Amino acid sequence: MSDQQLPTSVGMPGDNPKGRGEDGPTESTQYIETERPHGAVRAHFDAEPILEVRDLRMYFPVRSAGIIRRTIGHVQAVDGISFQLPRGGSLGLVGESGCGKSTTGRMITRLYEPTAGAIEFEGRDIAKTSARGLKPLRREVQMIFQDPYTSLNPRHTVGSIVGAPLAIHNVVPKNKIIPRVQELLEIVGLNPEHYNRYPHEFSGGQRQRIGIARALTLHPKLLVADEPVSALDVSIQAQVINLLQEVQAEFDIAFLFIAHDLAVVRHFCPEVAVMYLGKIVEIADRDSLYNHPNHPYTQALLSAVPDVRQAAIGGRRERIRLEGDVPSPINPPSGCRFRTRCAIAQEICARVEPPLLQIGKRHKVACHFAGELGHHPDRPVTAPLLGVDDTGTPDPGASPSIEVGNDPGYADTWFDLERKTMASA
Amino acid sequence: MSFLSVRDLRVHFPTVDGIVKATDGLSFDLEKGKTLGIVGESGSGKSVSTSAILGLHRHTNAVVSGEILLDGVDLLKISDEDMRRRRGRDIAMIFQDPLSSMHPYYRVGNQIAEAYRVHHDVSRKAARARAIEMLDRVGIPQPDRRVDDYPHQFSGGMRQRAMIAMALINNPSLLIADEPTTALDVTVQAQILDLLQDLQRDFDAAVMIITHDLGVVAEMAHDVLVMYGGRCVEYGSTKEILTHPEMPYTWGLLSSIPEVDADPEAKLVPIPGNPPSLLSPPSGCHFHPRCAYRERVPGDLCRTVTPELTPGSRGDGHLKRCHLANPEIVYEQEVLPQIAPDLVEER
Numbered sequence: 001m002s003d004q005q006l007p008t009s010v011g012m013p014g015d016n017p018k019g020r021g022e023d024g025p026t027e028s029t030q031y032i033e034t035e036r037p038h039g040a041v042r043a044h045f046d047a048e049p050i051l052e053v054r055d056l057r058m059y060f061p062v063r064s065a066g067i068i069r070r071t072i073g074h075v076q077a078v079d080g081i082s083f084q085l086p087r088g089g090s091l092g093l094v095g096e097s098g099c100g101k102s103t104t105g106r107m108i109t110r111l112y113e114p115t116a117g118a119i120e121f122e123g124r125d126i127a128k129t130s131a132r133g134l135k136p137l138r139r140e141v142q143m144i145f146q147d148p149y150t151s152l153n154p155r156h157t158v159g160s161i162v163g164a165p166l167a168i169h170n171v172v173p174k175n176k177i178i179p180r181v182q183e184l185l186e187i188v189g190l191n192p193e194h195y196n197r198y199p200h201e202f203s204g205g206q207r208q209r210i211g212i213a214r215a216l217t218l219h220p221k222l223l224v225a226d227e228p229v230s231a232l233d234v235s236i237q238a239q240v241i242n243l244l245q246e247v248q249a250e251f252d253i254a255f256l257f258i259a260h261d262l263a264v265v266r267h268f269c270p271e272v273a274v275m276y277l278g279k280i281v282e283i284a285d286r287d288s289l290y291n292h293p294n295h296p297y298t299q300a301l302l303s304a305v306p307d308v309r310q311a312a313i314g315g316r317r318e319r320i321r322l323e324g325d326v327p328s329p330i331n332p333p334s335g336c337r338f339r340t341r342c343a344i345a346q347e348i349c350a351r352v353e354p355p356l357l358q359i360g361k362r363h364k365v366a367c368h369f370a371g372e373l374g375h376h377p378d379r380p381v382t383a384p385l386l387g388v389d390d391t392g393t394p395d396p397g398a399s400p401s402i403e404v405g406n407d408p409g410y411a412d413t414w415f416d417l418e419r420k421t422m423a424s425a
Numbered sequence: 426m427s428f429l430s431v432r433d434l435r436v437h438f439p440t441v442d443g444i445v446k447a448t449d450g451l452s453f454d455l456e457k458g459k460t461l462g463i464v465g466e467s468g469s470g471k472s473v474s475t476s477a478i479l480g481l482h483r484h485t486n487a488v489v490s491g492e493i494l495l496d497g498v499d500l501l502k503i504s505d506e507d508m509r510r511r512r513g514r515d516i517a518m519i520f521q522d523p524l525s526s527m528h529p530y531y532r533v534g535n536q537i538a539e540a541y542r543v544h545h546d547v548s549r550k551a552a553r554a555r556a557i558e559m560l561d562r563v564g565i566p567q568p569d570r571r572v573d574d575y576p577h578q579f580s581g582g583m584r585q586r587a588m589i590a591m592a593l594i595n596n597p598s599l600l601i602a603d604e605p606t607t608a609l610d611v612t613v614q615a616q617i618l619d620l621l622q623d624l625q626r627d628f629d630a631a632v633m634i635i636t637h638d639l640g641v642v643a644e645m646a647h648d649v650l651v652m653y654g655g656r657c658v659e660y661g662s663t664k665e666i667l668t669h670p671e672m673p674y675t676w677g678l679l680s681s682i683p684e685v686d687a688d689p690e691a692k693l694v695p696i697p698g699n700p701p702s703l704l705s706p707p708s709g710c711h712f713h714p715r716c717a718y719r720e721r722v723p724g725d726l727c728r729t730v731t732p733e734l735t736p737g738s739r740g741d742g743h744l745k746r747c748h749l750a751n752p753e754i755v756y757e758q759e760v761l762p763q764i765a766p767d768l769v770e771e772r
Contacts, residue, residue, distance in 0.1 A: 096610035096611070096612060096613075097581075097610055203699045203700075205699060206699075233466040233467055233637065233700065234466060234637055234638075234639075234678060234681060234682060235466060235677055235678065235681050235695060235696035235700070236466075236695070236699070237681065237682075237695075238680075238681035238682070238693040238694065238695030238696070239695040239696075239697070241683075241693055241695075242693055242695060260610060260611065262611070262685050263682065263683040263684050263685045264683055266683065266685060267683035267693065290685065300612060301611060301612060302685060303615075304611040304612045304614065304615035305611055305640065305685050306614075306615075306618070306638065306640030306641050306643060306644045307640055307643065307644075307684065307685065308639045308640050308643045308667060308679065308682070308684060319615055319619070321615070321616065321619070322612045322615075322616070324566075325580045325582055325583070325613070326580075
């Protein structure tokens, strides 16, 4: 059987998620289908949160060379982030390399123990749970890794890779493991007869499907997908994204979707958080973030994406140039961490760290001069709220007018940027 | 006569299992000051083809045939010695991963200066001055200090700038960039693409950009060549290929990438199946096992007969390799409404 003959039909639209795999690939219905389970596109905003992260921090010690390895500093990989993830929903985490998005994912799966902060999964704080206490958690929270070549053990068969969680957690009797593995392989669009093969016998896209099958084995409620498609070819990426959306819809799994590709995240996630140097700078629903970004970093990031459609209809989006590189997270800039590359930064940005201020129903931004592109205010909107003057020095006459916390959820009232008062829906 | 003219280039690797036809009959032209984008998935033969232009295939394990005329000289006919003189001086290359294509033990400046001294009989000091000048030109701050840094002291974007400095130090007339921004973040990618366009204007070089990212091609290239299974399947001006593609594989590429400002409800339509094995490629059209339109071609033609590169319906140098009749109508009526309903209304 050649590679092309494998049942790859699962990525195709309109496929019934159950009982697929028996027919051949490449039906000519591909472009004509109109219906398809479309997992995450629908927003789950009203669902109760399955995951709530509060003020999460991860500092990695930097040690000196030599025999006595003194700690000489900390890499502040993640520095106080808070967010909520609704049951069955998806949150996208985007940012450049080194912004802390993968570290966040690894803390939530508890591959790392956070330095501080809380991770509430189904109401229980798992940030400091012991290794033994984590075992039941592993059934609920699973991870899909970026590189399908290094995340599968080359000396294990697919059957033992996908079946390992079943054996470890004793969920099914030993003689039922293989049938269950075959069922899972079928769900992810692989030939169930191939459970005896080794990872090297599969292509990159098929290996990523094996990784997804392994993550699904224990029926998790939360999947952390760390760059699940960035190592794949373009034509394969779409197959895997569609597969993820199908399993999400079918098994009602919440996704924390970590990626640097803004377009993929926009397609997958109804809610997106943008990270920069360990902090969330803007978090909003898809429409607000992509169509009305208020943070200069989000605006620059979006403008930097090369765009086929723009070029196709002639013309090119105006690019906001960001100068230089991301500063070191060992010694991040004071105040706003983005100020060293920001075109609109002023004195206050170096003195006071901007709070993550809610400016819409589902839209928070951490910028003193928050505003849509070209409409950034001249005076810091946050100054009166924080009790400082326009240059950021504490103003003894003013007192902080509102509580600006680091709340993971959204409040019913928010600060209206236009009218500079509190507003509600 | 074009500045670079590639005719029927074939790169075959004989192996114990058979011949791997990595590139099988590639032809294109490129003028000075123009950019050609080569798009394709991994294993489509894009890097193998450009390595052939640089003469990087060993005669012992690769069979290269065809013609590569650079300024009228056939690079496949000249001696190894002659090719070595041209490589780096007339033709330069920027690799994908700047970390693994620089030597970690040597200072960045020395590596750049070495590229200059190989082709110019100058003193160390003059070469170093030239390296500093180039580092400055590609936008490295404090070049006179950074010239003595090691590659690990540079960030990813700076390393790629240094690679560009190294490639351009001899004023090459042909620059090949193999996935120059794939390893970089979007904001840094934007910086590097701007820099490349800037430098191309200054140096008036012909540039070939190899990428899998249609977005990069859309911004950078004047012409696009889409490769699949070692063959060119579609060729034309960038605007033409992106607005009026006539080959189902190109349609598949366009419909399988989400766009930042596309309708998020619009579906991703993946290309089913996997890229072909070059050892035993499908018969006829290499794309036919994954093609949704092969049923429409009468007589099982797609499976049995390899389509020729024929002019597209709108002419203007547009070439496609497909049996499908009236592809422009199929695209307008069936593909475009699927992938970009909002664009249909604008037309």
